[in-house]
Amino acid sequence: MTVAPITGPELQEKIDAKLAEGGLFATMPITVRGVEYPRVFAASNMSLRDLMAMKAAEFKDAEFMVYEDERYTIGEVWQKACRLAQVLIGDYGIKPADRVVIAMRNYPEWCIAYLGIIAAGATVVPLNAWWREEELHYGMRDCEARLVIGDAKRLGYLAPVKEEMGLTFIAAREPSEHADADLEDLIANAPSADMPQVAIDADSDFCILYTSGSTGRPKGAMLTHRSVINAVLSWSFLQQVVNELRPDAKIIVENAVILLSLPLFHVTASHSVFLLSWLTGRKIVFMYRWDVDEALRLIKQEKITNLAVVPTQSHEVIEHAKPGDLDTVTDIVTGGAKRPAHHVAEMTDKFPAVRASSGYGLTETNALGCHNGLSEYLAKPDSAGRPIPPVTEFKIFNDKMEEMPPGEVGEICVKSPATFRGYLAMPKETEKALTKDGWFRTGDLGKIDEEGFLYIVDRLKELIIRGGENVSCLEVENEIYKFDGVQETAVFGVPDEKMGEVVGAVVYAGEGKTIDPQALRDFLLQHVAGFKVPEKIWISPQKLPRGSTDKLDKKFIAKTAIQFPPHLDATK
Template sequence: MRNAGLGGWPARRAQMSPDRTAFVYADRPYSYTEVHERTTRLASRLRDAGVRAGDRVAYLGPNHIAFAETMFATHMLGGIFVPLNFRLAAPEIAYMLEHSGSSVLVYGPECAAQVAAVVRDLPGLPNLRTVVALESPAERELHYETWLSQGDPTPIDTPVALDDIALILYTSGTTGRPKGAMLSHANLVWNTYHILIGVDVTSTEVTLISAPLFHVAALNQTLLPTFLKGGMSVIMPSWDVDRCYDLIERHRVTWMFGVTAMFAALVQSPRWAGADLSSLRTLMSGGASIPVALIRAYQERGLVFCQGYGMTETSPGATFLEAGESVRKVGSAGVPVFFANVRVVRPDLTPVAPGEPGEVLVQGPNVTPGYWRDPEATAAALTEGGWFHSGDVATLDDEGHLYIVDRVKDMYISGGENVYPAEVEGVLFEHPAVAEAAVVGVPDDKWGEVGRAFVVPRPGTNVTPDEIRDFLRPRLAKYKIPIYVDIVDTLPKTGSGKIRKPDLRRRPLPADSEE
């Protein structure tokens, strides 16, 4: 087989374990043979639509079997898969489609309104030639199942090298524009190796895919390793506590990944005490540190976390804490994954002493080759020797275990979603009554962190918190809209005129909020 990338995985798995179940979606099982056939048919239709090696195919929608099929079909042709965050607003989606130059978009019915708004702007998206709807296609759109079923099942073997780009994953940029982090097939394969080293994944694994697949963690930390081992992935369209409990018990789930908000919701459910969780072997968390109290709650049920630290640009695993260390090293993100190197350094790049905060740098075969069509951002992030500057602050203990303590940048994580204040501030400044604005992340029991905006009105104008939020709703994803909005006269600043965000974070929360 000439396809050394992920596009060859369905054929290889179908040959090794043809009748084993690869996916369960909406209670329907899909065998590895069926996944291979459906993916091949879809790849032939993408080829008919003009997709060739290096071309981009985008997917927009909640978790679905079509996500995996579209990804593998794109890779079968040597194309680049662009999974988009379905929580984004239409202008954000349009920018990513234009920036990536995607020629095909596959989308779910939940995103019909965003796609309709984007399609109205088609003159600004000259590369987007084919739009495929999972359900109820609009005029000039194709119906996914019908289109796929008419595809040619003849095997496809396009030459693909491991260093070829497999994914473009958009991360919100600190300058207000998202950046497209490129991940090669090699990045994904090495990350999968790291998971198989750190977690005892088996061919009988039953993995619950409960976090969004457009995020690197759910895709690369659970679905791909499970597929490689020939296990079964149970795909949840969206997070629901009761549905999660039901699927764990029905399918005897052995492995799941989640963020703090998800694991906290399970504990807070009335079903927690009596739920049958006996099948679970591995719980894995990421996105933000799991609070120690939550870790203890699971330990009391005999369940431990494999925690880790990483980011989109590291595919994502950079460090990992194996289950055996989860009690002794509660709160740690672990040690460097097997084939990567991690340093914690001072501003002069010298190593920190144990307990001393410093910036996390990562080097290894799992590190991104750079950002799509953004050589300046690539040069800024990747320094000599291939070290990636994370922008995160951590400490190391005397055994080399990593503890994340802060961020160099102002980014915060709300319900597992990265939010960059500069992006929100950029939209706030578009409001005609806003003279100045600053956004910070503040603690929240439900979401981990939420946004708090400080707005200085222009002279002679009046604006209310509700008006600010109403202005943001059609322009930003819901999770990016600040829960708290303070209308203030001035913002604290340094002598050079920079806003003192630490001062803003220390202010008592206002009574006004929107939950």
């Protein structure tokens, strides 16, 4: 759908007008942990529990969760959560600041447990459901929780350390031989459905989420009630601002329904899908696992209006959908990885009534960051978008933390009351990541153009230095995606005695298909500088492995690839 671009001055004027209305979007200056923030949502002086309770009363009869043949209203979910909170406090002695782990795949019980833990005033720790035994054991030891709400598979993984760590298991959805209690029974037999009246400090932790560990062992990001409220209110604020500026784009629609295909242990799903849906009364339709045919069936059956997916899933939907399949869909937003520009063009050509949009955020920012949508996305598909108003600021700094002018590349840094307060038990890592005046150093390299749009160039630690020349992995990957037939690719540095590093690439063409590596290299030589063109190319027979947030696991891909002779070696 093509609408007139929103200019910077036009956007700022509407932001100022919306803020002047006050209400839920009223802001005020606040100092948090010694950092002064000129604009913070006043509503973040309350706890997330109290905000959720307020919205539960407002939308109590609205259908909220659909899983297979099960349906739950917001009122029903909140009542179950409050019953669980009463049990956690009364039967298990859970107090504010205590940590309680969730270890399960995407089930309705995940959301009920999440809300119940928060309603009890405790800190929820959703562990990665894709982790195996050793990784889960690490997470349990690191967060020092003693109570786990999980499904049978994850409880089985944790069983070997149950006695050693003094753990209590509550089984969700299915029975487990290792469980001490059943979640459904505990909720049914709770003494009350009233929300516990424990005091919760707005600057205390509501959640600890683990990063993907791409730069080392997983780090627990400590997220506060104030920080998450500023994130979800920012998204809601932007929706209303853009909807008022461009009503024909239908940013806000009646009976909105979003498809949940991303893991809830990641901020994209837990925050911008789950929590934002609770805040706005939007229905969530769960998928047991991703399958494009099932996704298309659910879109039609449940009249899905919004999809939040990773780029590969978005591409699958567009490739497989037939005329009429996406008639109810207004927007497909991607996150977690960059969507290739030609995917955006293909989607717009095939389904012009469906908007494409993209987001950039991190675990450490409660997923809040930049957004690119409407005509701006079509004009600048390589950009992460503008910073989401009104409480978040982006700047580009050099290694001396000096601000870079527009167009110059440096480290992307963000300052916002939505930012985490630090890494659990990692003071040195926290000090590296957070400056004393509140800037979070993302570790991403980027630039900001004259119109305020952010461009991500690369990860600081993923630059290839070939004979003194810096090569952006992301830039090379974008060019490879333009070659006909490429489904997935990962670019990385390969150790080389002469050059220090040369550019390597693994490419996947799709099931039953192949790519001529020499043809690919010849193509790239026509489009990018010679020193950027991969000199070692591997053709993968299968999809490339991904990490916990569905990003390509480049470290594993590179480590595996260099153990085998490349299909093309231009260094010889």
